Amino acid sequence: ETGVTQTPRHLVMGMTNKKSLKCEQHLGHNAMYWYKQSAKKPLELMFVYSLEERVENNSVPSRFSPECPNSSHLFLHLHTLQPEDSALYLCASSQDTSTEANYEQYFGPGTRLTVT
Amino acid sequence: SQQGEEDPQALSIQEGENATMNCSYKTSINNLQWYRQNSGRGLVHLILIRSNEREKHSGRLRVTLDTSKKSSSLLITASRAADTASYFCATHYNTDKLIFGTGTRLQVFP
Numbered sequence: 057e058t059g060v061t062q063t064p065r066h067l068v069m070g071m072t073n074k075k076s077l078k079c080e081q082h083l084g085h086n087a088m089y090w091y092k093q094s095a096k097k098p099l100e101l102m103f104v105y106s107l108e109e110r111v112e113n114n115s116v117p118s119r120f121s122p123e124c125p126n127s128s129h130l131f132l133h134l135h136t137l138q139p140e141d142s143a144l145y146l147c148a149s150s151q152d153t154s155t156e157a158n159y160e161q162y163f164g165p166g167t168r169l170t171v172t
Numbered sequence: 173s174q175q176g177e178e179d180p181q182a183l184s185i186q187e188g189e190n191a192t193m194n195c196s197y198k199t200s201i202n203n204l205q206w207y208r209q210n211s212g213r214g215l216v217h218l219i220l221i222r223s224n225e226r227e228k229h230s231g232r233l234r235v236t237l238d239t240s241k242k243s244s245s246l247l248i249t250a251s252r253a254a255d256t257a258s259y260f261c262a263t264h265y266n267t268d269k270l271i272f273g274t275g276t277r278l279q280v281f282p
Contacts, residue, residue: 060214099215099260099272112269146214160205161270163214 059083062147062164069137070172077132077167079147087153088130089161090122093144105130106153137171144168176204176244176261176273184279191248193276195261196241202264204237204244209258209275218246218259253282 060081069075081088090102104112105124119141121133130147148161179194195204203222207215221228221237221244228235234247248255258277262270 096274098274101269104269144212148215160217160220161215162217163207165214166212168212
């Protein structure tokens with residue numbers, strides 16, 4: 057299996073549920089990202105991990121909780137979400153994070169989340 | 173906001189025609205990247221142009237960068253129906269973040 061995979065691809069959850077999104081990258085990258093994509097809005101960066109350490113938390117509500125147990129896996133734990141959290145959640149990885157280097161990001165197919 | 177702004181928001185053309193999309197940004201950048209997204213899927217990296225480069229080619233793609241105008245353009249030549257997708261520019265500033273624009277939706281009719 058190659059690239060970046062995400063599971064599940066679709067998720068419907070109630071506001072009181074707890075669920076987790078999973079991302080796995082098979083590229084040997086050191087950095088992983090969570091993005092939220094809502095209709096008619098730019099892609100929003102949520103979290104950045106570099107070598108399993110969180111380096112960015114973009115003012116995301118605490119009902120979203122990331123976990124990076126190793127450089128190949130990234131989770132997004134969800135609890136007590138709101139309907140406005142319905143969106144496409146995208147995971148990405150890159151070789152590293154750096155202000156000098158120029159790294160492209162590789163994206164997974166996304167999880168389409170619907171909160172009812 | 174530092175995000176890139178794509179123009180136009182939507183573009184419809186016939187197969188064989190060229191498609192041009194533009195991106196404007198606000199502050200100095202390290203590089204600018206173009207991505208493609210098929211409906212409801214992840215983004216696919218197309219091309220990266222560094223701040224000291226003015227033009228770059230990849231197959232049917234041609235990207236230009238004008239740092240004095242803080243703008244970039246993506247040209248797709250001889251378009252195909254399979255090019256139908258949303259196209260995003262993303263700018264890399266002096267941080268480890270990519271800032272994405274709102275995208276151009278391209279529809280290529282056979």
